Every structure is written in structure tokens, then in C-alpha cells.
Amino acid sequence: MVYQARTVSSSSSSPRAAHKASTSHRAPKRGQNAPKGPKKRTNRKKGMWWKILLGVLGGLLAIGIGLFTYLYVTTDIPQPEKVAIAEKTTVYYNDGTTEIGSFSEQNREIIDCSVLPDYVGNAIVASEDRSFYRNGGIDIMGMARALYNNLTTGSRQGGSTITQQYAERYYLGDTTSYSGKIREAILAMKIANSQDKQQVLCNYMNTIYLGRGAYGIQAAAKAYFGKEAKDLTVDEAAMIAGIIPAPSMWDPAVNPEQAKSRFTRVIGIMREDGYITGQQASEAKFPETKPVSVSNDLAGPNGYLLTTVENELVASKAFTKDELETGGYKIVSTLDPNMQKIMQTVGDDRPEGMPESIQVGGIALDQKTGSVKAIYGGSDYLKHQLNNATQANFQPGSTMKPFGLLGAAMDDVNFNTMFNGNSPERFETTPGTWAEVPNALNMSWGTINLKQATANSVNTVFMNVNQHLTPKKFAQIAHDAGITGDIQEDTLYNILGINSLTVWDLAQGHSTIANDGTKNTLHIVDRVLKGDKEMYKPNLGTKQVFDANDCMLVQNAMLGTTQYGTAAGTAATLGRQVAGKSGTANDETAASFVGYTPSLMNVWAIWNPGENGESQIVPEFAGYGVSSTGYPSHLFTEFMAQALAGQPAETFATPVDNGKIGGPNGDWGLGGQRYVPSTNNGTQQQQQNEQQQDSQNKQESNDSNTSNESSNNGDAKQNEQQQTTPENTKSPEQSQPENGNTNGNSGGGTGGNNGSNNGSNNNGSNSGDSGNSGNQNGNGGGNSGGQNNTGNGEQSQR
Incomplete structure (x- = not known):
């Protein structure tokens, strides 16, 4: 059988089949690989990787969204950072408007933004976040730009909205990490959904x-x-x-x-x-x-004022130091701006020749309320941070004697009781220890009563007082008056001021006597406010600690100091009654003066510390000798003359001395004895003074016996009408010390007092502790007499 080839017509088959037939036998082009299978497999792999990548990214996005949602839901708006809302506390004088200064961690004053013009906030919005009123707390595009620049350049670029900046400063503190920025963004969104825009903007303006x-x-x-x-x-x-x-x-x-x-x-x-x-x-x-100024509120004298205010409030336990520095309080002090200015000027005005090492401290106050009106802590706090008014210690010397005098009044001792004022006298200063105690310059005063002994600061008389009173009771009286410093209780010398105190402490004690026995705690803060709300008022601890009449007797005796005693001429210069007491430390290392009118007390002290803080003698300078306490009394006179200018003169109340001559048992002082002869070889003038003194004493005795009611022991109390005052008890001439020549006595007595009438500025010599002139403006007789023989120097234990 023969097979023939079959011819297929293109018209009888599908185009797809024809195409397949025609191409299935086509030869491949040169250089071209015919097989296509491997390429399809590669494309499939690439597609798979893209799917994986998208899946991962999608998963991450889902996780991110979930995490963001979780964080948003679980993130609460925290309490504001303390530093973000910290604002300075400002201290004012007693008028409530004159600023002294402030203390703070940050210089911030938080205000109510409703008082601001709209353009203030709008200017900040224009500068920092134009979309502020529209955004939800964050700006996605801004954050993206910032992230891109941060990743590509390595630099940090801000993309934060006002709300984010507010969240950072107000709640979180500085945030620079990415995790911190995420939390910041979440918090900003939360804030935007929960707080009004104006509230956010206001808090931002108060924080930035x-x-x-x-x-x-x-x-x-x-x-x-x-x-x-x-x-x-x-x-x-x-x-x-x-x-x-x-x-x-x-x-x-x-x-x-x-x-x-x-x-x-x-x-x-x-x-x-x-x-x-x-x-x-x-x-x-x-x-x-304004020009840029680098200021420090503690510079100059203001540092002493501000730290005293802060220390008082912290000590009250009403505030901590941290609260005061961050709380934004308004503190109204008791300080009077005019008096503070006067005090600073007086303290800073150092006479030529005054050694730089000598320190000065001072205080002025209203003894009726305990309100401190001015302090002198030094000239510049940044150079010397020990406050000379409140922290530095010195020996007050005989400014402590009035507490012993108060003890005598409390023990029913009449201030006309006579004492032996000779020098030296022997005392059992501590149990089993006897010592001879001199008066300053070893001056003898013969027979002298308590008022005269106070005015002339006779050591031997006050040692005798302390024998009867006991050192322990003396210390208790001083502490009851408000003195907080240690006072030895086992030595008679404590009445001579051998224990160191601060100016503030000494003023606290005397203010109780000056306020008729009512103690008010000295204070420099009147009130603390937060907005309109009163946050603090001081607890004055007002308490009647002594009998008012007993304290008035002490005040009355201290009037003699400024009339004819160790600060003679001070009252005349000021033209008003002034109670005062001078003091000199052991070995003349410090001197002080306490003085007051019925409404204003002023205390000054000077001392001379060595490089290591050791006590040094205060040398004479500018005519002032330390034993005369001339410089502290000069500071007192200068301050009071200006502080009381234009104010009417006040008089002290007249007390009734119902005490008994010689005390209840007649064993104080000389008891019934009215005269002690001089132990020194006096001059003719001194002998005349002693005769006058004896005559005066006899007259006082007769007056006392006539005017007082009889008691079981024969003593009597004087009635008010026949009360003997310092002016008629014994004149300065009759209070002469028993050393020196005729000219010295005459100058010291007559010149020292009458110099106030003859010297310039109506100031006579000061019969001060060493006999130096307390004021250099007296005439020749006043100065000469004063420098040779007037007054009584007081000293602590020698």
C-alpha cells in the first residue's frame, strides 16, 4: 500500500491550528534558545517573593496598627512633669508690691492666658504649627519629612506640632529616641481629643x-x-x-x-x-x-533677706525648700522698704580706718507684733554668705544685764536698793571658785542703786544681783524672754554676757521686755499667697511671760543709759525717750547696743573674727573705742534718726515700784545700809560727789520710809506718786566713778552731759564703757572728760 501525503488546506482548519502547524516546524534563529520553559519558572519565583514581601509588609502594618491601637488605648495622660509646671516664688516687702527677689529652679510665672491678646497665641501658632487649629495633634507629612531627613542625613529634624511639643515638655520631659517620639505622638493625639485647643496653647506658652x-x-x-x-x-x-x-x-x-x-x-x-x-x-x-543682663537675685544685700525668708518658712514646716522654689508663691514679708534702705545705708557706711575684718550686724523690729522691719546681714551675700543678723555669733556682754534686773523686780526688790559699786569685788563665781571681778577700767562707783548701776553698767553690782538671783534662774529668765542660745547655768559670769548669741536672738529676748512682758516670736514673713488664696500666716506664739509692771521698771531703768549713762546724749540727739543698754564682750572682742522707743527696737553689734573664726580685739578706729560701745550706739542713733523722722515722740509708761528696799528679806545689796565709802583715793571733786551721793541716799531713805506701807520686816513699798526716777535719783555728776583727776571728773560728768548742750549737733560725750566719747561731736570739755573718766566700761569675764 502506498501512502500519500495529506495536504491540509488553510481554509479548512482554524487559524489557531494553522498557526500552531506553521510554527511548530520553524527553525530557531541564530543565537536564540528555543526552549521557553525555564523562563516561566523564574517569573513564577519572582511573583512568589513579591507576594511574600507584601504579606510581610501587610503583617507588619497590621501589627503596627494593632500595637498603635493598643498603645493609644492603654496610654493615659500622665501628671504634668514637675519641672514643666515649676514657677518661681517671689518675695515682696510689706507693701505687697515692691519686689525683693525670687528663688526658683526655673524663671517661670504661670499666667491665665485669657488676659493675653489673641495675637500673642496666634504669633506662636504662625511660627510653630500653622495647622494647629486643624490637626489632630500630629502632622503626618511633617513627621514623614523629618523621618526621611533623619534617615538620609543622620541629623535630627523636628516635625513636631505644638501639641507634640506640649506633650513632651509638659508630660514626658525631653524625648529624642524613636520610641520616645512614638509615645509623644500617641500622647499628642490623646491630648488633642481630650483637651481644648486653647488649653493646649496656653499650657504650651507657659511651658516653653x-x-x-x-x-x-x-x-x-x-x-x-x-x-x-x-x-x-x-x-x-x-x-x-x-x-x-x-x-x-x-x-x-x-x-x-x-x-x-x-x-x-x-x-x-x-x-x-x-x-x-x-x-x-x-x-x-x-x-x-532690653540689654541682656546676667542678674542674680541673691547678689548684694537681697540675698540676706531672701534666705532669711526661705529659712523661716522651711523651719515652720509649712513648706519644703523644693516647694518654695517650684510653687510659684507670693510671699509678703514684714520688711519695710524705707527702713531696710536706711539700715543698709547705715551699716554699709563704714568710717575711714575701720578694719575690713570687723563684722556688723543689725536688726529693727516692732516689739508689739514681733514684725522684723529691717536687717543688716552684710553688704553682699555672694561675697559673705554668713548672715550677720541671723547666723553669726558674738558675745553680747552687758546687754544681758537687763534680764538680771528683771529678775530683781520679779523677786520684789526695789530699784532704789543700794549696792556696793566698788571695783574690784570678790565673788564665788562658780561653786568653790572665788575671783575678783572688776568694773570696766577698774572704776569704783561707791554706793549706787540699781537704776544707776544699769545706766552706768556696773559689773560688781550685777554680779551681786546674780548671787541672789542664781545663775540658773538668770538663764531661765533669758530663755523665757525668747533667747534660744545656750546660757551657762553654773557661773555668776553669765549675767555679764559670756555666752555667744546672734543679733536676732538678742533682739528676741529684749523685745519681750520692751513689749511689757508679752512675747511674740520674731518673724520676717507676714503671709504666703497662691493666687488669691492665703496659704500661710505665721504663728506668733503670743504669750504673757512676765509681769507688765516688772518689765516697765526695767524699761524705766534703761532710760538712764541714753540720758546720762553709757550712751549719754542719745536721747537728746533723737529728741525722744529711748531705753537702751550697751554691751562689750570679754577681752573687747565685740560690742553691741540694744535700744528702743515704745514702738521701734533697733539692735546693732560689731565683732572682729580672725581668719579662722577666732575672736580678736576690736581696735579703736575713727575715734571709736570698743569698750565705749560708741560705734554700735552711733549706728543706732543714725538709723533711728532717719527711721523715726517726722514721727511724734512717744513716752514710756510710768511703772510703780512696789518692791522693798533690800528685797523681801532685806538681804539684797546693802540691805538697810545706805552708803559705802570709796575704795580708791578720790580727788576733792570725787569727795564732793560722794557727799552729795550720801545726802541723796539719806533723802531717798526718808522718802521711802515716809511713803511706803509698813511690813512685818520693816520694809515698805513706795507708792506711785513718790516713785523716784533716774532723773531725780542721781545726776550724772553724782554717779562719778572714783578714779581720775579733778578735770577728768568734771569733764566726764559735767562735760560728758552738758557737752550735749555745747557740742555740735547737740551731742555730748558718751560716758561709755571705756569712757570714750560715744559721739565725736561734743565740745572739748565733753570729749576730754569723757575720754578720761566718764561712764563705766563694762566687760565680760576678765
């Missing part, structure tokens, strides 16, 4: 750092323009807003061109976004800022 140490818009307004934020102009608000990204580098004082460029940008955006008109934009002018 704006340069020059200023946190918040209020502090910045003061730092750059010296005004409150509510008073900022459009131009000023735009300038501050423009430098927010880099306030220190773009401060106009540092980089004026960049600051102006940023200002122009903000003004332009505010115009574009409708926050200001075209006219406002065209009239905008870069504002002039």
Missing part, C-alpha cells in the same frame, strides 16, 4: 523655654521687654515667637539678623493666615529689646 533664662511667655516678656505678657504688642509677640526653635542662638542680642528674619517670617504668616491685617503687616517693625 524662650531664652534669657525665661520659661513661659510671662517671664519672656519681662526678660526681653520689661513688661507683662498681657501688654505685649503684635511686633513684640512676633519677635518672641520667631526665636522659639533656638532662643539662645537667635536672641536679638546674639544674632540680630536671624532674629529679624524670623520676625519677618512670622509677620508674613500671620498676614497670610488672617491673624493680622495687611496694614498691620506693612507697619510691623522689629522691636527693640
Whole structure:
């Protein structure tokens, strides 16, 4: 059988079949591999990888969305960072408006933004986040741009909205890591959904750092323009807003061109976004800022005032130091701005020749309330951080004697009781130990009563008083008066002020006597406010600790100090009654003066510490000798003359001395004896003085016997009408010490007192502790007599 080839017509088959037939036998082109199978397998693999990649990405996205959702749901808005809401506490004088200074961790004042013009907030929106009022707390495009730049350049670019910046500063603190930024974004979204935009913007404005140490818009307004934020102009608000990204580098004082460029940008955006008109934009002018000042509120004397205020509040346990530095309180002090200025000027005005090592401390107060009106802690706190008014110690010397005098009044001893004022006298100073105790310059005063002994500060008389009183009771009286420092209870010398105290402590004790026995705790803080709410008032601890009449007797005796005693002439110079007491420390290492009118007390002290804090003698300078306590009484006179200028003179109440001559048992002082002869070889003038003194004593005795009621032991109490006063008890001439020549006595007595009438400025010599002139303005007789022989020097244990 023969087979023939079958011919297939193209017309009788499908195009697909024809195509298949025609191509199945086509020879491959040169260089071309005919098989196609392997290429199809490669494409399938690539497709598989894309599916895997998309699946992974989708999974990651799902995980991310899930994680983001979880974080959003579980993230709570935390409490604000303490540092974010910390604001400075400001201290004011007693007028409540004159600022002393502040203490703070950050210079921030949180304000109610409703008082701000709208353009202040709008300027910040224009500078930092134009979409603020529209976005949901984050800006996706901004974050994407920032992320891209961070990944490609390695630098950090901010893409944060105002809400994100607010979340970071107000709640989180600084965040730089990606995880921190994610949390920041989540918190920003949460805040945007839960807080009003105006609340967010206000908190942001109160939180943001704006340069020059200023946190918040209020502090910045003061730092750059010296005004409150509510008073900022459009131009000023735009300038501050423009430098927010880099306030220190773009401060106009540092980089004026960049600051102006940023200002122009903000003004332009505010115009574009409708926050200001075209006219406002065209009239905008870069504002002039204050010069940069590096200030420290503790510099100068203010540091002493501020730290005293802070220490008092911390000691009260009403506030911690940290609370005061972050709480934004308004503290109104008791300090009087005028008196503080006077006190600082008086304390700083050191006479020529006064050694730099000599320290000065002072305080002024209202003894009726315990309110401190002024303190002198030093000239510059940053150079000398030990407060000379509240912290530094010195020996007060004879300024402690009035507490012993008060003890005598409490023991029913009449102040006309006579004592032996000769020098030296022998005492059992501690159990089993006897010592001779001198008066200053070893001056003898013969027979002298308690009032005269107080005015002239006679050591031997007060040692005798302490024998009867006992050192323990003396210490108790001083502590009851408010003195907190240690006082030895086992030595008679404690009445001579051998234990160190602060000026504040000494003033506290004397203020109780000056306030008729009512103790008020000295304080420098009047009240603390937070907004309009009063947060603190001091507890004065007001308490009647002594009989009022007993204290008035002490005040009355202290009047003699400034009339004819160790600070003679002080009352005449001031033209008013002044109770006072001078004091000199052991070995003349310190001197002090306590003085007061019925409404104002002033205390000054000087001392001379060595390089290692050891006590040194205060040398004479500018005519002042330490034993005269002339310089502290000079400071007192200078301060009081200015502080009381224009105020009417006040008089002290007249007390009734119902005590018994010689005390209840007649064993105080000389008892019934009325005269002790001089132990020194006196001059003719001194003998005349002693005769006058004896006559005066006899007259006093007769007056006392006539005017007092009889008692079982024969003693009597004087009635008020026949009360003997320092002025008529014994004149300065009759109180002469028993050393010196005729001229010296005459000068010291007559010149020392009458010099006040003859010397310039109506000031005579001061019959001070060493006999030096307490005021250098007396005439020749006053000065000469004073320097040779007037007055009684007081000293502590020798």
C-alpha cells in the first residue's frame, strides 16, 4: 500500500491550528534558545517573593496598627512633669508690691492666658504649627519629612506640632529616641481629643523655654521687654515667637539678623493666615529689646533677706525648700522698704580706718507684733554668705544685764536698793571658785542703786544681783524672754554676757521686755499667697511671760543709759525717750547696743573674727573705742534718726515700784545700809560727789520710809506718786566713778552731759564703757572728760 501525503488546506482548519502547524516546524534563529520553559519558572519565583514581601509588609502594618491601637488605648495622660509646671516664688516687702527677689529652679510665672491678646497665641501658632487649629495633634507629612531627613542625613529634624511639643515638655520631659517620639505622638493625639485647643496653647506658652533664662511667655516678656505678657504688642509677640526653635542662638542680642528674619517670617504668616491685617503687616517693625543682663537675685544685700525668708518658712514646716522654689508663691514679708534702705545705708557706711575684718550686724523690729522691719546681714551675700543678723555669733556682754534686773523686780526688790559699786569685788563665781571681778577700767562707783548701776553698767553690782538671783534662774529668765542660745547655768559670769548669741536672738529676748512682758516670736514673713488664696500666716506664739509692771521698771531703768549713762546724749540727739543698754564682750572682742522707743527696737553689734573664726580685739578706729560701745550706739542713733523722722515722740509708761528696799528679806545689796565709802583715793571733786551721793541716799531713805506701807520686816513699798526716777535719783555728776583727776571728773560728768548742750549737733560725750566719747561731736570739755573718766566700761569675764 502506498501512502500519500495529506495536504491540509488553510481554509479548512482554524487559524489557531494553522498557526500552531506553521510554527511548530520553524527553525530557531541564530543565537536564540528555543526552549521557553525555564523562563516561566523564574517569573513564577519572582511573583512568589513579591507576594511574600507584601504579606510581610501587610503583617507588619497590621501589627503596627494593632500595637498603635493598643498603645493609644492603654496610654493615659500622665501628671504634668514637675519641672514643666515649676514657677518661681517671689518675695515682696510689706507693701505687697515692691519686689525683693525670687528663688526658683526655673524663671517661670504661670499666667491665665485669657488676659493675653489673641495675637500673642496666634504669633506662636504662625511660627510653630500653622495647622494647629486643624490637626489632630500630629502632622503626618511633617513627621514623614523629618523621618526621611533623619534617615538620609543622620541629623535630627523636628516635625513636631505644638501639641507634640506640649506633650513632651509638659508630660514626658525631653524625648529624642524613636520610641520616645512614638509615645509623644500617641500622647499628642490623646491630648488633642481630650483637651481644648486653647488649653493646649496656653499650657504650651507657659511651658516653653524662650531664652534669657525665661520659661513661659510671662517671664519672656519681662526678660526681653520689661513688661507683662498681657501688654505685649503684635511686633513684640512676633519677635518672641520667631526665636522659639533656638532662643539662645537667635536672641536679638546674639544674632540680630536671624532674629529679624524670623520676625519677618512670622509677620508674613500671620498676614497670610488672617491673624493680622495687611496694614498691620506693612507697619510691623522689629522691636527693640532690653540689654541682656546676667542678674542674680541673691547678689548684694537681697540675698540676706531672701534666705532669711526661705529659712523661716522651711523651719515652720509649712513648706519644703523644693516647694518654695517650684510653687510659684507670693510671699509678703514684714520688711519695710524705707527702713531696710536706711539700715543698709547705715551699716554699709563704714568710717575711714575701720578694719575690713570687723563684722556688723543689725536688726529693727516692732516689739508689739514681733514684725522684723529691717536687717543688716552684710553688704553682699555672694561675697559673705554668713548672715550677720541671723547666723553669726558674738558675745553680747552687758546687754544681758537687763534680764538680771528683771529678775530683781520679779523677786520684789526695789530699784532704789543700794549696792556696793566698788571695783574690784570678790565673788564665788562658780561653786568653790572665788575671783575678783572688776568694773570696766577698774572704776569704783561707791554706793549706787540699781537704776544707776544699769545706766552706768556696773559689773560688781550685777554680779551681786546674780548671787541672789542664781545663775540658773538668770538663764531661765533669758530663755523665757525668747533667747534660744545656750546660757551657762553654773557661773555668776553669765549675767555679764559670756555666752555667744546672734543679733536676732538678742533682739528676741529684749523685745519681750520692751513689749511689757508679752512675747511674740520674731518673724520676717507676714503671709504666703497662691493666687488669691492665703496659704500661710505665721504663728506668733503670743504669750504673757512676765509681769507688765516688772518689765516697765526695767524699761524705766534703761532710760538712764541714753540720758546720762553709757550712751549719754542719745536721747537728746533723737529728741525722744529711748531705753537702751550697751554691751562689750570679754577681752573687747565685740560690742553691741540694744535700744528702743515704745514702738521701734533697733539692735546693732560689731565683732572682729580672725581668719579662722577666732575672736580678736576690736581696735579703736575713727575715734571709736570698743569698750565705749560708741560705734554700735552711733549706728543706732543714725538709723533711728532717719527711721523715726517726722514721727511724734512717744513716752514710756510710768511703772510703780512696789518692791522693798533690800528685797523681801532685806538681804539684797546693802540691805538697810545706805552708803559705802570709796575704795580708791578720790580727788576733792570725787569727795564732793560722794557727799552729795550720801545726802541723796539719806533723802531717798526718808522718802521711802515716809511713803511706803509698813511690813512685818520693816520694809515698805513706795507708792506711785513718790516713785523716784533716774532723773531725780542721781545726776550724772553724782554717779562719778572714783578714779581720775579733778578735770577728768568734771569733764566726764559735767562735760560728758552738758557737752550735749555745747557740742555740735547737740551731742555730748558718751560716758561709755571705756569712757570714750560715744559721739565725736561734743565740745572739748565733753570729749576730754569723757575720754578720761566718764561712764563705766563694762566687760565680760576678765
